[in-house]
Amino acid sequence: MGNLTREMIENTGIFNVSVLTExxxxxxxxxFGMQTGRQIDKFAEFSAVKRxxxxxxxxxxxxxxxxxxxxxxxxxxxxxxxxxxxVTESKVLSGGPSCTYAYYHQxxxxxx
Ligand SMILES: Cc1cc2nc3c(=O)[nH]c(=O)nc-3n(C[C@H](O)[C@H](O)[C@H](O)COP(=O)(O)O)c2cc1C
Numbered sequence: 001m002g003n004l005t006r007e008m009i010e011n012t013g014i015f016n017v018s019v020l021t022e023x024x025x026x027x028x029x030x031x032f033g034m035q036t037g038r039q040i041d042k043f044a045e046f047s048a049v050k051r052x053x054x055x056x057x058x059x060x061x062x063x064x065x066x067x068x069x070x071x072x073x074x075x076x077x078x079x080x081x082x083x084x085x086x087v088t089e090s091k092v093l094s095g096g097p098s099c100t101y102a103y104y105h106q107x108x109x110x111x112x
Contacts, residue, residue, distance in 0.1 A: 004037040006081050009071060015085065016052060017067040018059035021096035026108050028062060053089050064094045 009015045020028070032042055043049060048061035058066040069085025076082075099108070 008037075009083055010074070013071045014054050014056065014088075015069055015071070015083065016054070016056045016058045017069065018063045019065040019067075020059075020099040021062050021064050021094060022099045022103055022107070023096060024062040024099050024108070026110060028059075029104065029108065060093060062096075064092065064096050064098060066091050066093060 005015075031046065035042070043057055046059075048059060049057040050060050052058055052066065052068045054068045056068065058068075066089075067085075067087050068089040069083075070088050071083050072086050073084045074081055075084075
């Protein structure tokens with residue numbers, strides 16, 4: 001809950017969602033999901049992005065859709081902060097199946 005993403009959403013009241021597809025490489029998940037923007041700029045060397053109307057970036061590779069949202073409410077669930085957003089822009093980016101959390105655990109996460 002101490003992550004920078006939550007703080008940025010709370011401070012700006014807007015966020016983008018990039019829906020990953022099953023062919024997403026582990027490296028993309030590692031890059032965005034296993035390090036914090038407090039220490040590195042995650043978009044500095046990641047070129048597969050475009051800017052939406054709200055001024056934020058979204059991922060254009062290994063994604064099938066994007067949503068731009070405006071925060072309507074938030075709820076502290078203990079382990080997670082849940083934001084409810086109104087969609088202000090959306091795009092279909094490809095036809096591949098979405099990468100679910102279960103798919104990530106079964107097929108993408110390295111098994112050491
Ligand atoms: C597959 C996966 C799912 C994750 N799901 C969440 C999540 O639902 N909520 C959350 O706060 N962090 C989640 N994380 C952890 C964050 O991605 C991680 O703390 C990240 O480094 C935060 O970066 P930030 O400080 O730039 O926001 C997840 C990580 C992975 C790899």
